[in-house]
Amino acid sequence: MPNIYWSKNAIASIGPSGQSSYSGAREAAEDSSNTTNTTSTNAIVSGFIRTSSRGGAAFGFRRSYWGFDFTGYTEGTISNLKFNFKPSTGSTGTLSNRLAQFNGFGTEVGSNYSTGDWWDSIENPLVPYSNAFNSPDSTTVQAITLNSTAITDAGTDGFLKLVLMNTGDYNGIAVGVDQSNITNWNVGNNSTGNIYLSFDYEAPGYGNKVNSILPANVSQINGISNSNISQVIGV
Amino acid sequence: MVYISQNLEFNENKIIYTDAVIGVEWEVMMDWEDTLMSASAAYICEGGGDILEIGFGMAISATYIQSHTINSHTIIENHPDMIPKAQAWAADKSNVIIVEGSWHDVKDTLSTYDGLFMDTYGDQDMDKFSTVLPSLMKAGGKATWWNSMTGSENYYGISDVTYDVYDVNPPLNSYFNYNQYYLPKKQF
Numbered sequence A: 001m002p003n004i005y006w007s008k009n010a011i012a013s014i015g016p017s018g019q020s021s022y023s024g025a026r027e028a029a030e031d032s033s034n035t036t037n038t039t040s041t042n043a044i045v046s047g048f049i050r051t052s053s054r055g056g057a058a059f060g061f062r063r064s065y066w067g068f069d070f071t072g073y074t075e076g077t078i079s080n081l082k083f084n085f086k087p088s089t090g091s092t093g094t095l096s097n098r099l100a101q102f103n104g105f106g107t108e109v110g111s112n113y114s115t116g117d118w119w120d121s122i123e124n125p126l127v128p129y130s131n132a133f134n135s136p137d138s139t140t141v142q143a144i145t146l147n148s149t150a151i152t153d154a155g156t157d158g159f160l161k162l163v164l165m166n167t168g169d170y171n172g173i174a175v176g177v178d179q180s181n182i183t184n185w186n187v188g189n190n191s192t193g194n195i196y197l198s199f200d201y202e203a204p205g206y207g208n209k210v211n212s213i214l215p216a217n218v219s220q221i222n223g224i225s226n227s228n229i230s231q232v233i234g235v
Numbered sequence B: 001m002v003y004i005s006q007n008l009e010f011n012e013n014k015i016i017y018t019d020a021v022i023g024v025e026w027e028v029m030m031d032w033e034d035t036l037m038s039a040s041a042a043y044i045c046e047g048g049g050d051i052l053e054i055g056f057g058m059a060i061s062a063t064y065i066q067s068h069t070i071n072s073h074t075i076i077e078n079h080p081d082m083i084p085k086a087q088a089w090a091a092d093k094s095n096v097i098i099v100e101g102s103w104h105d106v107k108d109t110l111s112t113y114d115g116l117f118m119d120t121y122g123d124q125d126m127d128k129f130s131t132v133l134p135s136l137m138k139a140g141g142k143a144t145w146w147n148s149m150t151g152s153e154n155y156y157g158i159s160d161v162t163y164d165v166y167d168v169n170p171p172l173n174s175y176f177n178y179n180q181y182y183l184p185k186k187q188f
Helices: A022-026 A148-157 A226-233 B031-044 B060-066 B083-090 B103-109 B126-136
Strands: A003-005 A008-014 A033-036 A043-052 A057-069 A077-085 A096-101 A142-145 A159-166 A179-185 A196-202 B014-019 B024-030 B050-054 B072-077 B096-100 B113-118 B137-145 B162-167 B180-187
Touching: A003 A057, A008 A043, A022 A057, A077 A148, A096 A148, A148 A159, A148 A196, A159 A179, B024 B031, B031 B060, B031 B113, B031 B137, B031 B162, B031 B180, B050 B060, B060 B072, B072 B083, B083 B096, B103 B126, B113 B126, B126 B137
Parallel strands: A043 A159, B050 B072, B050 B113, B072 B096, B113 B137
Antiparallel strands: A003 A196, A008 A033, A008 A057, A043 A057, A043 A179, A057 A159, A077 A142, A077 A196, A096 A159, B014 B024, B137 B180, B162 B180
16 A cells, blocks of 8 residues: 655635634735645644624635645556545644645646645645535544545546545635634655655556456456456466 | 634734634725715714714724714724724714624613714624614614625515615625625614
8 A cells, every 4th residue: 555645735814813704814815824835733734713803704714735746556446545634733723624725836746835835736726525524623544535536537647636624614604603623634755754745556457468358458457356367277 | 723812913904813723814894994984874874863883893983973063972892802902992872882702792771862872893683783772772763783694685585675886896805705895774
């Protein structure tokens, strides 16, 4: 089971101070602050705050963006793809989050996040990569199953880029009740840290002709797992 | 921590507090609003009579209201740091009544009014204001409120409202950063 650690990351935020519009803050042209390629412990990786202010409410959002390089894994079959993270005990509020498709970090995972990626580089309408999941206020490592869309994108592009959003952000609904949902993680470095993808990988089948049959037509052979090859060898 | 549990800092030109949990300094009110407070007071006092002011703040609007010819001036204030200031301000004003508490909690003890100015902060009941407002107004009464939105709309969704537009140039702050203030006017 290979592991791929993050190649790029960013944590960005906007509001709540001065942000009186839910959608205005959520879908702003730029964030108000960001940090790239952090390895921090107890980093706030997602958040949604609604607080009653003067004649209305103020809204704050925080997201984290993650890029993973799948180079070397594009020819075969990826399955059982999971997003692994290590929470910290600094979290507060409702810690329901969701992972979705992100298009930043350049055409590959070659560029750092830029301030305009805040909303514009999130696929719209949102393309979920996971169901909603809870990030517990603990230090127990968690593994979140990514869906078939994420698997397809990883295999097709050779890069998987995603955004972590609190469900108060993901759902796009301006709630009318004050709340403060802050999710903290221990990030770690990009080779042995705490944020990585794990998956099963099956290398592609034999790429040449088999008894004059083109590779494209030997799907029945390509689809056989290694454990069953003895049946072929035994023929 | 909710607003009324925060410790307010009273400066010459603004009231602020710092939310330690999220590390943000919030302006509650600032003196750049003076013109807007004056205009708000003028509108609700056009017919004189009994005036209700919800939220004391820096006493800017309260002082303007007192400059008009009115019968009574009721002020509702719920922040424990603000109440003593309102009481001290009212000490030499015979027609002022200070009501302590949330406007929503005390609404059933109130009368009806010829003018009403709603300007609260951190108000957990603000979504109920549009429903309660008519019960506080006399026929022909005039109401306005702090309008955090720009353009001809209001947070409360109150209908049949007209707006006077004021050009403003507020310093960067946590509650209003537009260059035009739409003063709402609602007559019953």
